[in-house]
Amino acid sequence: MGTRTRTRRTTVAAVAAATALALAPGCTLSDTGGGDGKLPGGEGRVLAVKIDNVGPARPQTGLDAADVVYAEQVEAGLSRLMAVYAERLPPVIGPVRSARETDLELLRQFDDPALAFSGAQSKLLPLISAAPLRPLPPGKAPGAAYFRGSGKPAPHNLFVRPKALGADPDASGLESTGFRFGPRPEGGTPERERTVRFPAARFTFTWAAEQKRWLVSMDGRQARTSDGKTLGASTVVVQYVKMRPSRFHDRSGNNTPFTETVGSGTARVLRDGRAYAARWERTLPQDGTEFTTADDGKPLPFAKGQVWVVYAKA
Numbered sequence: 683m684g685t686r687t688r689t690r691r692t693t694v695a696a697v698a699a700a701t702a703l704a705l706a707p708g709c710t711l712s713d714t715g716g717g718d719g720k721l722p723g724g725e726g727r728v729l730a731v732k733i734d735n736v737g738p739a740r741p742q743t744g745l746d747a748a749d750v751v752y753a754e755q756v757e758a759g760l761s762r763l764m765a766v767y768a769e770r771l772p773p774v775i776g777p778v779r780s781a782r783e784t785d786l787e788l789l790r791q792f793d794d795p796a797l798a799f800s801g802a803q804s805k806l807l808p809l810i811s812a813a814p815l816r817p818l819p820p821g822k823a824p825g826a827a828y829f830r831g832s833g834k835p836a837p838h839n840l841f842v843r844p845k846a847l848g849a850d851p852d853a854s855g856l857e858s859t860g861f862r863f864g865p866r867p868e869g870g871t872p873e874r875e876r877t878v879r880f881p882a883a884r885f886t887f888t889w890a891a892e893q894k895r896w897l898v899s900m901d902g903r904q905a906r907t908s909d910g911k912t913l914g915a916s917t918v919v920v921q922y923v924k925m926r927p928s929r930f931h932d933r934s935g936n937n938t939p940f941t942e943t944v945g946s947g948t949a950r951v952l953r954d955g956r957a958y959a960a961r962w963e964r965t966l967p968q969d970g971t972e973f974t975t976a977d978d979g980k981p982l983p984f985a986k987g988q989v990w991v992v993y994a995k996a
Contacts, residue, residue, distance in 0.1 A: 727855030728792050729844055730815075732785065732799040733763040734777040735883070735900065739838040743908040744772035746988075749856060751915070753992040754784055755925065757936035759881025761900075764788070766795075767844065768855045776841030777834060781806070783928050784941045786813040790967040791943075793858045796849050798823075798842050803930055818847050833908075860970025864983030867975065870956035878920055878992045885992055887918045889955045895987065896952055916987025918952040919973070921962055922996040941993050948996070949973060953985040 728749075733742055735753075745751065748765035756762045764785060765775065781799040786809055789795045796816040810817050820828045820840075827846035831839045877886040887896040895914035898905040905913040924947075928940040944967050949960040951973060959976035973982045 727768070727794045728796070728851045729767045729771065729847070729849040730785075730789055730792070730795050730797045731765050731767070731775045731842065731844075732779050732781055732797070733765055733775070734779040734838050735761045735763050736838070737901070738835055739777045739779075740900070740903075741906050741908045742776065743841060744775035746907050746911050746913060747772040748988060750859070750861075751988065751990045752788065753878075753885060753990065754782070754941055755880045755883075755939055755993065755995075756782060757932040757938050758934075759883065761880055761883035761885075766792070766856075767849075768851045769853045771844040771849065771851065773845070774841050774843055776831070777838045778828070778840045778842050779837070781810060782938055783809065783930060784939075784943070786810065786815070787967055788941075788943050789813070789815050791859055791964065791970045793855060795855070796847070796851075798844070798847060798849075800837070800840050806930060818849070823847055858970050860964070860972045861989065862973075862981050862983045863986050866954045866956070866985070867958070867980070867982060869975065869977070870958040872955060873952060873957035874955070876918070876920065876950070876952060876957065878994050885990075887915065887952060887990070889952075890914065891955060894954070894985075896990075898990065914988070915990040916953065917984040917989045919960075919984075919989065919991045920950040920952075920994050921971075921991055922948050923993050925993075925995050943971070943993070944969075948976070951982055951984070958982060 745765055747767065747770055749768045750766040752764040754762050762779060778798060778800045781802045783806060789797060796818055798818045801819055802810055824846055828840060828842050831841050875886060875888045877884055884901055886899040890897050893914060895916050896918050898913040898915065924942040925939045927937045930938040944964050946963040949962045951958040951960045960973050960982050961976050962971055962973050964971040974980060975982050
């Protein structure tokens with residue numbers, strides 16, 4: 683599953699034009715996103731869902747069914763998740779929250795992704811409309827797709843029924859990522875636990891040999907789904923990236939960091955109770971991300987199962 687360049691429905695020129703339309707930073711939120719005027723349904727080889735990850739939003743629903751979970755830093759040093767579904771869709775996913783500029787570049791490595799999100803800043807909406815993805819916020823989704831749950835306070839109680847979105851992902855949607863899966867490579871060092879810290883959040887991954895996966899803890903508490911399932915990953919990637927201020931802020935004036943997922947750098951890959959020093963490379967936005975061993979540059983395969991990618995500041 684090596685990196686490959688793909689033709690997109692939206693040109694780079696269109697994206698640049700939309701970028702020019704985005705004015706000074708603002709903090710207005712909107713529940714409508716995307717401007718293609720199409721009815722949702724059928725398209726999208728993967729479904730990505732922005733998921734809330736502050737304390738009142740936990741435990742989340744449907745996160746255990748994701749093929750890939752990305753952990754991103756947002757305003758005030760907090761974290762937010764983006765779960766990507768290709769092989770199967772759970773009945774309900776959430777809580778769903780708003781999109782960020784980082785998501786648009788991150789998702790370009792997927793072929794025809796659909797993105798479920800609660801809304802976005804009004805000045806970000808032109809970028810979402812121009813991006814090569816299928817935006818499916820509440821304003822563009824069928825009435826039965828999104829609903830407010832009763833067990834959490836607003837705004838941490840918005841959930842989505844992915845089938846009602848008309849999303850129809852396929853396992854082949856992961857082929858464009860650059861990820862490789864295979865037997866454990868030689869080398870690596872034994873590792874039982876690793877913690878990644880954001881300014882106001884932290885993730886800890888603890889190897890459970892009997893389960894053959896890394897159990898996830900967030901902010902010091904073991905992560906579970908709303909139906910009591912323990913969250914765990916077969917492979918954990920700590921990807922060290924550049925983060926810079928974006929043009930956008932939240933309602934309190936906190937700047938939204940932009941995570942640069944195009945480029946190259948170092949990473950730490952955890953699988954089978956071992957840690958591997960790695961390098962990552964993504965030359966163009968439409969390319970996948972390749973991971974290679976740091977010492978000899980060979981492709982570094984992941985263990986089959988759920989993958990967590992945590993973006994840490996280089």
